[in-house]
Amino acid sequence: TVRWVAEHGTELGGDPSRVVDRVVFDRTFGDAMFSVSDTGVMAYRSGGSSATRQLQWFDRAGGPHDTVGSAGEYLNPELSADGKRIAVEGIDPKGDRDIWLLEATTGTPQKFTFTPGDEYMPVWSSDGSRIVYAATRPGNAGRPNGLYQKASSGVANEDPLYNSPDAIAPAAWSIDGQIVFRRVVKGFNEAWILPPSGDR
DSSP states (O other): EEEEETTTEEESSSSSOOSSSOOEETTTTTTTTTOTTTTSEEEEEEEEOOEEEEEEEEOOOOSEEEEEEEOOEEEEEOOOTTTSSSEEEOOTTTOOOOEEETTTTOOOOOOOOOOOOOOOEEEEEEEEEEEEEEEEEETSTTOEEHHHHHETTSSSSEEEEEESSOOEEEEEEEEEEEEEEEEETTTEEEEEEEEESOOO
């Protein structure tokens, strides 16, 4: 029940009661998948506390085809230019995000990032040799958000490209090596370009 209190506005009252079980909760964005109308009707997505997803191929007419690997907590899949591998964010039971590479035909997974912090929003270079991604690095001298690149073979260490106190994420990688990324400045999304070399 909700009652009006003159000095404080509205106030909740009564004992809480369970309405429905197994509502999907997305750890990445911190929200549950439900909405309540003005008449009290609730719409929700069932399935439990995880955001489990299944990657699947579709043809250009929208028809479903083979699935890719097993279901998991995946976000932001990116297909390589040759169509042979998929870079995707994977979320572990603790809620940490890492980049994984999946073989497009077999779904065989290979962990790609191992550094503490979250890695997300992978983007392939046009030749498929590198992947750029965003990452948070707690305690990084007031510039915790960064863009990093790494050889798609996974054999080399990551290379820091750009650090920012603002939230940033890559969006595209041009043929001539420029990285287009999104930067949130004072609540507004801005498009920025990072050159491949020189003064970045």
